[in-house]
Amino acid sequence: MALIKSISGIRGTIGGRPGDNLTPVDIVKFTAAYGKIITANSTNKTIVVGRDARISGEMVANLVIGTLQSIGVDVVDLGLSTTPTVEIAVPKLGAAGGIILTASHNPGQWNALKLLNEKGEFISDAEGKEVLTLGESLDFDFAEVEELGKVTKDDSFLQKHIDDVLALEFVDVEAIKKANFKVAVDAVNSTGGIFIPALLEALGVQTVYKIHCEPNGQFPHNPEPLKEHLTDLSEAVLKNGADLGIAVDPDVDRLVFMMENGELFGEEYTLVAVSDFILTHKKGNTVSNLSSTRALRDVTLKHGGEYFAAAVGEVNVVTKMKEVDAVMGGEGNGGVIYPASHYGRDALVGVALFLTHLAQLGKKASEYRAELPQYYMSKNKITLTPELDIDDLLAKMQAKYAHENHSTIDGLKIDFENEWVHLRKSNTEPIIRIYSEGGSVEAAEAIAKKFMQEMEEIVGK
Secondary structure, X not given: OOEEEEOOEXXXXXXXXXXXXXXXXXXXXXXXXXXXXXXXXXXXXXXXXXXXXXXXXXXXXHHHHHHHHHOOOEEEEEEEOOHHHHHHHHHHHOOOEEEEEOOOOOOOOEEEEEEEOOOOOEOOHHHHHHHHHHHHHOOOOOOOHHHOOOEEEOOOHHHHHHHHHHOOOOOOHHHHHHXXXXXXXEOOOOXXXXXXXXXXXXXXXXXXXXXXXXXXXXXXXXXXXXXXXXXXXHHHHHHHOOOEEEEEOOOOOOEEEEOOOOOEOOHHHHHHHHHHHHHHHOOOEEEEEOOOOOHHHHHHHHOOOOEEEEOOOHHHHHHHHHHHOEEEEEEOOOEEEOOOOOOXXXXXXXXXXXXXXXXXXXXXXXXXXXXXXXXXXXXXXXXOOOOOOHHHHHHHHHHHOOOOEEEOOOOEXXXXXXXXXXXXXXXXXXXXXXXXXXXXXXXXXXXXXXXXHHHHHHHHO
């Protein structure tokens, strides 16, 4: 079991001992620290709270909301919601920040506090460290009884989020209606089961096959939307002759499509396809993290834009997007960030843009997928002894490949002509993750194997 404190928030398993897991003690102290810091310079002492449907969500929400009240902060409680919905609610309400209660793709025993600033974007690494320091020190006062915060429940943001998506410049509801799509949805029994079907209805999709769309937190399979976990969706697509399958993770910021043939479109290609569509209408730059497919670079160059890579992590991608004024960005895990909407991964935005693109093309999903640049990825890891100096190992690998095009902004990425390899050390365990990509599965696996052998040889020496 674990408690992980990182740039992505405070994440851990429910139960166990304080400091080792996400216990009530940990929830209270880090919520209070965040609330104190985020409202310190804000005229609006309000924080927005929303959660996914996992079983621990109600308990965690009660602790978070009560803690915020206890430090004199008012709360707008969205109840069952999504990460992108909370992100758009914060600036709409003029709130000081927001907390999303979700462990994203982690299994049901996990939960987390995702922390937002007044823009509805994830707090910076520096702010996150400040929250951790204050939370551990407990160097703050709680409010007197007359100064306790108040709670307001607001269930209007499902519709507000959908209205925002429909109002996006390049979303074409009429084209989607005319296409008469039949769509299957797997929402892993979380809040996507509420939000995705509602969006599809608003987009004019009349035939929706819902599987695992009851938001009861009983995940029917591993909630990470990977091929091996989506066999039920594949069966639903084939059985019903659906044009498309849609899978989301529990907090609806990761989006994966399934083609009419029951095969995945590819989570790496969600961002590629949506970017291809946007760049057709609006020229500009794109950003993804270093571990994402090279196909985004190819598509961007085809449309006359420039591609940029950022360190892994949504905060890093968003920072780079602002720096280069990108029109699209995101991560290869199915995360679509469209600045015209907001700076956060948003599956609802991705669904609307992809359906518009498919409708206007007049092609099957598999036909369109075949037209995109073809790359294949391999993901591996090496487990090392805790006392090994991983930074030194990466430095030796960098020296070995110093003559190749490489980046050290996040571990070590080496770009060859036809393949690339990205080596990243874990922040929580003694492992190195090896991401590789090539023009075939065999090429991606071969170069990964080569690098794993070379690192093992260095360690052996």
